[in-house]
Amino acid sequence: MYFLLANLSLIDVCLSSTTVPKIIKDLLNEYKVISFQGCMAQICFIHIIGGVEMVLLIAMAFDRCTAICKPLHYLKIMNSKICISFVITGWVTGVIHAMSQFLFVINLPFCGPNKVDSFYCDFPKIIKLACTDAVKFEFIVTANSGFMSMGTFFLLILSYSFILITVWKRSSGELSKAFVTLSAHITVVFLFFTPCMFLYVWPSPPPSIDKNLFIVDFAIIPALNPTIYTLRNKDTKVAIKRLSKKISYSRFC
Incomplete structure (x- = not known):
């Protein structure tokens, strides 16, 4: 689990690094140009x-499903080889996904306008600048990125629903505990996939949106x-409580 979390954190840093530094540079310069x-x-x-990231989120759903539904077999199923295989599969999937559109x-052919009305470059925005009929290329992007986002999202929702139903059948009293445990994962899934589905299923949103x-x-x-995953950690909760007590104590003393 922690191995997958570490890789997810690394991916989040990489995702921000692809766009945010360029945005900061553009905000500081009068001319906003990218080659x-x-x-x-x-x-x-x-x-x-x-x-x-999509594959890692699926891997983490599988990890939680194994931990809750088959706790006695967890260490045998989620061994280091399986975790490394998930990460390698993620990178292979990512490369195939990107190259198939790239x-x-x-x-x-690009022979006309060259202005991208956005903070970053992406396939739907670049296709609109091409000097050709872009309908079939927009369909390819929607079919690839849009359906991949929606398919992964619904697969994850079904996985977490299956976990909750399994726990509910065992004991209704444990349902709330399982839901609290999975709340961080479900929150991350909704936060990640909601913008993705808007961007690729609706390829021409207004610039403000x-x-x-x-x-x-x-x-x-x-x-x-x-932050969401860290706050689910017991040691982190204890450390935050201790820190808050020290701060409140120093204020009153």
Whole structure:
């Protein structure tokens, strides 16, 4: 579990690093320019990292399902080989997911407008700048990224629902405890996939909504994920309580 969490935290840092530094640089400069090569590289990294994170979230759902439904077999099932296999599968999936769209977009003819009305480069925005009929390419992006996001989201929701139903059948009194345990995972799933589905299932959102979703997806969520999981840790809770007691004691003394 902690191995998967460590990889998820690393992925969150990488996801923010693909866009946020460029945004900060643009905010400090009058001319906001990105090269075609830089734009393509940014798109590739975003989709590779996004694919890895989806697989890691599936792996963590499988981890929780094993821990709650088969606790006696947990260490045997979730061994180091399985965890490493999940991470490798994530990177392979991410690369295939990104390259399957990149190979279509890189060869498009660009001969007209070159302004991207967004904080970052992405396939739907670049396709609109091409000097060709973009309908079929938009369909490819929607079919790939949109369906992948929706499919993974519903798979995760079904997995967590199965866990809760299994616990409820055993003992209704343990249902609330299981829900509290899974609340962090479910929260992260909703936070990650809601902006993704808006961006790729609805490929032409208004610029204001697109920019707000960018802030949520690339700045807020990567910072929230480690916080949400950390606050579920008992040692962290104890440390926070001790710190709050020390602060309150120092104020009154």
